[in-house]
Amino acid sequence: MNALLAVLWKDLLTESRSHDRAIAMLLLSGLMVVVFHFSLPGGATTATRAYAPGLLWVAYVFAALLGLGRSFAIELENDAIEGLARAPVDRGWVLLGKTIANWVILAFVQAITACAFALVFEMDLTPVALELAGVVALGSLGLCSVGTFFAAVAVRTRLREVMLPLLALPFYTPVLIAATRATNALFETGSVAFEPIQFLIVTDASFLIASFLLSDFVLDE
């Protein structure tokens, strides 16, 4: 547990000093909002609001992949990844610490991206802000648990930037289906049924447990 807190603190401190990942993720999601506006018929307005949940999650996924890829790439400098792997602690806690750090950074990016979306699509998200934050938090936990696990694998491959999306995206499918359905229900009706939330909770728990148990095989010297 101490290892989890240590890794979490290290990652957040590194990010708060460099802002590397958050800025890159924000820029990408901001650019995607602009691209969505130009790619939609008639631009992003109240008329094209039906596309908003899907597009919002597309922006989240790509921003997440960008940040997740960096989360282990920074550990390659000075062979820090070897230090992480050789630390006399359970590697599961190290991976979990990284997962939570990624989740926090992604949450920051998502909050700002949602504001940009609300502006561009002329939507008032304040009445559903709390529920939306809950849905996004659950969805992002799934993205980060799978993404951090496969980032540890992808960083050891020759084409790490290419491999991470290829490895993670198929496993993102259940999370994305449930998250976009829940977000769509929130935007349409202002409330969300328990089924997609339940599905997200089960998926998140499965991903977290599996990545914890399999961490020894992906974090190596």
Next chain:
Amino acid sequence: MPDHRQTSIPATTSRALRASGAALAASTALWAYLVYFAPLDRIQGVIQKILYVHVPCWFAAYAGFALTAACGALYLWKNDERFDRVAIAGAEVGVLFCTLGLVTGPIWAKGTWGHWWAWDPRLTVTLVLWFIYLAYLLLRSFTEGSTRTARFASVYGIAGLAAVPLNYFAIEIFGGAAMHPDNLERESLGAGMGWPFAIGALTGLLALLHLVVLRVDLENRRVAANPSAAEWDGETGF
């Protein structure tokens, strides 16, 4: 690091190849005969006979992916490279049958329902399954270091297997089948369709077995021809 590779070609491989080849040839001949004389479906006509190709492809794909996951788990447990060779074979042959299933399915769907594709739960999960094992093959190509490649691939192969039961029970779990019926139950096929279906499934599994043995033999020969490359471990040179 101990050398856990087996560099000689096991003599049993050629015997297994001959045996699986003979069984496949016999089964294919019987299957072709039964399919030819199987009754035509009253509504769909001759295109329904693609059932005897389409479903066996999926049985073979599922079995291939299950083989990959099982051998991946055994590799992680025993650290024996021979299991990894079977895991590679299972994934490659599984992807081949998965692709054939994804080709034959839309042909049947277009002829019967007029649509190539519909996003029903089983089709969606099937596509995800295909992408997972394509990513598995890419992971093997792009990872450096023989033991690391085997280890990562084993983990990914095991994780990917979760999509197989999800795929098979997709209709029951998610409901809303657009193109697929519920899973087959006893006597749910028309009269005279049971045997060609059963022999088709057997032929699919025998084809998988034969191709897996062939692929393992190829991998054995590759390792035997270049043992120094097999012994190289990229982990230290990362």
